Amino acid sequence: MPAVEVHQLAQCIxxxxxxxxxxxxALCPNNAEVxxxxxxxxxxxxxxxxxxxxxxxxxxxxxxxxxxxxxxxHDRNSYVWNHEGSExxxxxxxxxxxxxxxxVQWSPKENKFAVGSGAKTVCICYYExxxxxxxxxxxxxxxxxxxxxxxxxxxxIFLATTSTDGKCRVFSTFIKGVDTKxxxxxSSRDLKFGEQIVQLDLSSSWSFGVKWSPSGNTLAYAGxxxxxxxxxxxxxxxxxxxxxxxxxxxxxxxxxxxxxVIGVGFDCNPMVFxxxxxxxxxxxxxxxxxxxxxxxxxxxxxFSEAFGKLYGQSRHGVNDGVDSLRARGIAHENTIxxxxxxxxxxxxxxxxxxxxxxxxxxxxWELDYSTDITE
Amino acid sequence: MGTAxxxxxxxxxxxxxxxxxxxxxxxxxxxxxxxxxVEALKTALEVSPTNTKDxxxxxxxxxxxxxxxxxxxxxxxxxxxxxxxxxxxLMKYLYRGLATGDRPTCDQCLRIHxxxxxxxxxxxxxxxxxxxxxxx
Numbered sequence: 195m196p197a198v199e200v201h202q203l204a205q206c207i208x209x210x211x212x213x214x215x216x217x218x219x220a221l222c223p224n225n226a227e228v229x230x231x232x233x234x235x236x237x238x239x240x241x242x243x244x245x246x247x248x249x250x251x252x253x254x255x256x257x258x259x260x261x262x263x264x265x266x267x268h269d270r271n272s273y274v275w276n277h278e279g280s281e282x283x284x285x286x287x288x289x290x291x292x293x294x295x296x297x298v299q300w301s302p303k304e305n306k307f308a309v310g311s312g313a314k315t316v317c318i319c320y321y322e323x324x325x326x327x328x329x330x331x332x333x334x335x336x337x338x339x340x341x342x343x344x345x346x347x348x349x350x351i352f353l354a355t356t357s358t359d360g361k362c363r364v365f366s367t368f369i370k371g372v373d374t375k376x377x378x379x380x381s382s383r384d385l386k387f388g389e390q391i392v393q394l395d396l397s398s399s400w401s402f403g404v405k406w407s408p409s410g411n412t413l414a415y416a417g418x419x420x421x422x423x424x425x426x427x428x429x430x431x432x433x434x435x436x437x438x439x440x441x442x443x444x445x446x447x448x449x450x451x452x453x454x455v456i457g458v459g460f461d462c463n464p465m466v467f468x469x470x471x472x473x474x475x476x477x478x479x480x481x482x483x484x485x486x487x488x489x490x491x492x493x494x495x496x497f498s499e500a501f502g503k504l505y506g507q508s509r510h511g512v513n514d515g516v517d518s519l520r521a522r523g524i525a526h527e528n529t530i531x532x533x534x535x536x537x538x539x540x541x542x543x544x545x546x547x548x549x550x551x552x553x554x555x556x557x558x559w560e561l562d563y564s565t566d567i568t569e
Numbered sequence: 570m571g572t573a574x575x576x577x578x579x580x581x582x583x584x585x586x587x588x589x590x591x592x593x594x595x596x597x598x599x600x601x602x603x604x605x606x607v608e609a610l611k612t613a614l615e616v617s618p619t620n621t622k623d624x625x626x627x628x629x630x631x632x633x634x635x636x637x638x639x640x641x642x643x644x645x646x647x648x649x650x651x652x653x654x655x656x657x658x659l660m661k662y663l664y665r666g667l668a669t670g671d672r673p674t675c676d677q678c679l680r681i682h683x684x685x686x687x688x689x690x691x692x693x694x695x696x697x698x699x700x701x702x703x704x705x
Contacts, residue, residue, distance in 0.1 A: 400699075
């Protein structure tokens with residue numbers, strides 16, 4: 195059973211992030227606060243509440259080495275929280291946005307972070323030690339609609355974004371003084387800040403959850419049309435491969451290895467996608483075995499009732515929503531919106547990861563060693 | 570190419586499409602006479618004009634798909650010989666059919682919709698709803 199721990203920590207969780215030692219989790223319980231829970235002596239204890247934002251917090255990221263928390267909120271602001279003594283001290287980052295911030299992520303070297311916003315812009319923020327503050331540089335071009343997710347390439351310079359205009363784009367975020375030109379990898383033309391490297395127009399519907407594979411060779415993102423798009427060799431000769439699946443759309447993805455991706459979304463059960471030896475991606479299975487309570491019900495009670503009305507027949511008289519949900523036997527009871535890796539630094543393969551969703555649960559998953567996810 | 574020339578070429582492409590749909594229509598009538606409704610439906614669904622904005626083409630193709638669809642009596646049998654690559658485009662036409670409000674059309678569309686959803690899943694419905702670019 196892949197779900198090793200299920201924790202009900204709130205009524206509804208928008209996003210979550212783990213501390214470097216994996217003992218604490220920071221989450222937003224669908225309001226303007228960040229709650230940090232620590233697992234001590236067999237139970238969860240709320241150790242900190244970070245109050246600063248005015249509106250719902252849409253993204254939290256906790257850096258692995260520098261132990262800083264960055265939060266982004268619908269109030270158009272972002273805060274970087276530093277742990278000083280026993281307190282978390284916020285530093286406001288002036289993003290210069292006129293719409294909500296929707297997602298945030300630390301760069302691999304943790305010297306920058308990217309914020310996607312509803313203002314059709316991406317803010318790249320870096321620390322200026324002389325003035326002791328975080329400066330925001332905006333990528334204003336290109337996006338026609340809200341930026342739903344951002345993902346850093348392992349080289350700390352390229353950033354992939356997805357947007358509700360259906361496209362996935364890769365930009366350079368090279369900042370003089372912060373990044374160093376790595377001679378031999380790319381031409382200087384590519385390295386200009388805000389330069390778009392590639393635009394992928396594969397989906398005709400909203401895109402979410404873009405992620406790079408551990409080596410940075412493959413890019414994957416989910417479309418709201420129940421399709422996952424895999425793009426190989428993005429930099430030189432991009433070749434795309436769409437996987438259309440039977441189920442409800444996904445909201446977030448995670449590369450467990452170069453050949454396996456876990457997707458989470460409206461089906462409340464993580465989906466596993468694998469790449470075979472010929473390089474072809476396909477849907478492998480659901481992570482959890484779903485127990486079918488009623489033999490005829492393929493979708494669960496609320497769908498049965500809706501389909502019954504549509505087709506004009508009365509179906510499966512017993513339609514008690516709650517019991518059927520429990521009988522489904524899967525960890526999450528509502529849409530899963532966020533999936534993050536729990537590997538230790540330096541691990542190339544992620545065996546342990548966590549997901550959070552609108553049901554207020556944080557579920558920790560572990561792939562056992564019989565699951566072949568090696569490169 | 571100047572805009573006038575480009576427009577002329579687009580017009581020509583549309584005329585070519587309409588001609589192709591007319592040919593399809595004849596082929597479908599033949600297949601229906603030979604009692605091959607599933608072949609007829611496949612022919613109707615093939616090369617549907619989704620990547621144009623021209624409504625005449627789309628309507629012409631819809632008429633042809635509708636003709637083939639209404640001739641299907643055995644829906645389960647149809648699915649045993651219909652390739653999965655046709656599922657997404659068929660779902661789009663089912664919704665166009667349901668939008669007509671015409672009783673016999675809607676009855677047939679619902680009958681097929683039920684089986685298609687079983688076969689192709691909710692993802693198929695999502696794809697027909699979310700795709701506002703390649704419409705039928």
